[in-house]
Amino acid sequence: MLLESMLVFGLVNSAILMLMSFGFSLTFGLSGVANFAHGGIYLLAGYLAFFLLRTLGLPYLLAVIITVIVTALLGAAIYRLVVIRVRGIALNEVIATFAIGISILELFRWLGFITYEFSLPCIVDGRLTLFQTTLDYQRILIIVVAFLMAVFLWALTHKTRIGLALLGMAQNEYTALSVGIDSDWAATYSFALGGAFAAIAALMILPLGIININIGYEVLLIALAVTVLGGLESTKGLILGCIILGYAQVITSTLIAPHWKEAVYLAAILIVLAVKPSGLLGKFKELEERV
Amino acid sequence: MLDIKSLMVFYENALAVNNLNLDVRKGEIVGVFGSNSAGKTTLINTIAGLTLHLKWREQRKGGQRITIVGAQLFEDEDIGKLSPSERVKKGIVLCRERHPVFRDLAVEENLRLGGFLIKNQAKVKKSIDLVYSIFPPLTKLKTRKAGLCSGGEQEMIAIGMALVARPKLLLLDEPLLGLSPAMQAIVVQALKDIRKLEVTVLLTEQYARPIMPHIDRGFIIENGTLIMSGTQEELMDNPEVISAYFGM
Numbered sequence: 001m002l003l004e005s006m007l008v009f010g011l012v013n014s015a016i017l018m019l020m021s022f023g024f025s026l027t028f029g030l031s032g033v034a035n036f037a038h039g040g041i042y043l044l045a046g047y048l049a050f051f052l053l054r055t056l057g058l059p060y061l062l063a064v065i066i067t068v069i070v071t072a073l074l075g076a077a078i079y080r081l082v083v084i085r086v087r088g089i090a091l092n093e094v095i096a097t098f099a100i101g102i103s104i105l106e107l108f109r110w111l112g113f114i115t116y117e118f119s120l121p122c123i124v125d126g127r128l129t130l131f132q133t134t135l136d137y138q139r140i141l142i143i144v145v146a147f148l149m150a151v152f153l154w155a156l157t158h159k160t161r162i163g164l165a166l167l168g169m170a171q172n173e174y175t176a177l178s179v180g181i182d183s184d185w186a187a188t189y190s191f192a193l194g195g196a197f198a199a200i201a202a203l204m205i206l207p208l209g210i211i212n213i214n215i216g217y218e219v220l221l222i223a224l225a226v227t228v229l230g231g232l233e234s235t236k237g238l239i240l241g242c243i244i245l246g247y248a249q250v251i252t253s254t255l256i257a258p259h260w261k262e263a264v265y266l267a268a269i270l271i272v273l274a275v276k277p278s279g280l281l282g283k284f285k286e287l288e289e290r291v
Numbered sequence: 292m293l294d295i296k297s298l299m300v301f302y303e304n305a306l307a308v309n310n311l312n313l314d315v316r317k318g319e320i321v322g323v324f325g326s327n328s329a330g331k332t333t334l335i336n337t338i339a340g341l342t343l344h345l346k347w348r349e350q351r352k353g354g355q356r357i358t359i360v361g362a363q364l365f366e367d368e369d370i371g372k373l374s375p376s377e378r379v380k381k382g383i384v385l386c387r388e389r390h391p392v393f394r395d396l397a398v399e400e401n402l403r404l405g406g407f408l409i410k411n412q413a414k415v416k417k418s419i420d421l422v423y424s425i426f427p428p429l430t431k432l433k434t435r436k437a438g439l440c441s442g443g444e445q446e447m448i449a450i451g452m453a454l455v456a457r458p459k460l461l462l463l464d465e466p467l468l469g470l471s472p473a474m475q476a477i478v479v480q481a482l483k484d485i486r487k488l489e490v491t492v493l494l495t496e497q498y499a500r501p502i503m504p505h506i507d508r509g510f511i512i513e514n515g516t517l518i519m520s521g522t523q524e525e526l527m528d529n530p531e532v533i534s535a536y537f538g539m
Contacts, residue, residue, distance in 0.1 A: 084351065085351055085352065086352055087348065087351065087352065088348060088352055088354075089352055092352075158400070161403075161407065164396070164400055164403065164404055164407075165404060165407050167393070167395070167396060168393045168396065168404045168407075171393045171394060171395055171396070172391050172392070172393055172394070174341060174387060174391065175387060175391040175392065175393065175449075175452075176393075176404075177340075177341060177344060177375040177376070178339055178341065178375060178379070178384065178385040178386070178387055178453075179379065179384065179404055179405050179407055179408075179452055179453070179456050180375070180376040180379030180380065180384075180407050180408040180456060181376065181404075181407050182374065182375075182376045183344070
């Protein structure tokens with residue numbers, strides 16, 4: 001009984017982590033810029049969807065489309081207006097994007113978005129009982145969407161001309177330039193994709209609870225932990241990192257105490273950085289370290 | 292076709308290319324020879340627009356100051372301010388030195404990326420088939436990751452990628468660097484095939500001997516300065532050139 005629910009909720013938790021970190025990891029993998037505004041974009045998507053659905057009363061699908069488009073444009077704007085000026089200086093990129101993230105989050109706090117009325121609706125209500133574990137449809141949907149996103153990501157990068165170009169740009173910038181791929185175009189695209197992914201994650205995950213400013217910081221921490229754990233520029237590593245962290249969290253919170261689960265990310269980052277700095281599957285970086 | 296007039300390129304205060312004049316006529320194969328650090332790569336990167344890209348990048352973040360002066364004309368049009376991708380659209384395609392491929396992509400995907408700017412997929416497919424006919428060894432490697440191929444195979448992929456982009460002017464930066472004599476022969480053979488496609492070629496090389504019989508004209512540069520130019524015969528008759536670039 002305990003084992004069964006740990007297995008099921010571990011899977012749900014892994015899927016949640018995966019959705020939360022896809023956008024961050026995608027932008028990083030394709031453009032080499034760690035977008036620390038990820039948490040801000042995620043939360044903004046949540047409040048925007050709330051506004052469109054509850055205040056304007058738009059139909060769900062329309063609200064979703066608008067939210068995704070707006071966050072994609074926001075991602076692109078972050079690159080075009082800010083990051084482009086400091087591209088190539090890693091520390092400045094981090095400071096600039098982190099500042100944008102904090103501005104977004106604290107703007108909402110200042111505007112008074114701190115009450116308990118903010119929540120998003122589930123796509124479908126109801127629950128399902130399998131053996132002895134009860135699972136609501138929203139959590140099942142999260143697993144499905146996380147899986148679909150992984151497939152989408154793979155198809156985008158290997159089957160489409162644009163995706164292939166983005167991968168090429170990530171692997172060898174000057175060769176990509178010399179066959180006519182523009183580096184700012186590629187980076188803008190990857191920031192926009194990262195923003196869109198953050199919105200999809202917010203729309204799927206936020207209905208599970210109340211929208212809270214601190215979620216923004218938590219999402220960023222999770223994305224960072226998963227990316228460090230799995231290894232940079234490796235989608236397989238990302239998925240593996242999510243599964244490891246997802247289960248580790250569920251196990252610690254069931255067997256020790258729920259509040260310990262927050263410590264899992266930090267412990268994971270520390271251990272990985274100490275033992276295998278390139279991450280579990282970060283093979284290329286490791287090669288460079290050896291040379 | 293290509294006219295470079297009084298080109299000078301500075302990295303901060305260091306002069307990489309000094310008052311260089313160079314021209315390439317349609318249908319020719321032109322070689323630029325010079326020792327390491329003579330400015331060959333800077334010259335060819337400047338023609339491809341990569342130096343300008345780097346200059347923009349550095350300017351934005353306040354890094355290294357790069358200065359490019361002089362005229363760069365391609366088909367009587369000033370290309371000096373065009374980005375690399377705009378130059379590819381005009382038909383100037385560079386294959387950089389040391390066979391730079393997309394190591395994590397399959398060989399075929401690498402070649403497809405060469406046709407990134409060509410919207411017509413059927414045309415890209417045709418160009419890829421053409422590359423396979425010029426470099427038959429690649430046919431067997433279609434699905435292998437480019438990073439796992441040998442240096443010679445990677446050079447074939449890199450040149451193939453540039454060909455898929457349908458260049459009018461193909462720039463080859465040290466295509467023979469680090470290849471075995473057998474591989475060098477394949478690349479030199481490919482050069483003859485490329486000439487048949489009516490592609491004009493500008494290439495650079497340190498060691499002139501394997502490539503000299505196949506060029507029409509050559510330029511010799513030292514420390515960024517043009518010291519000699521002439522037709523193939525003129526260069527091959529010059530004892531100084533022979534001792535410096537033929538290893539004899």
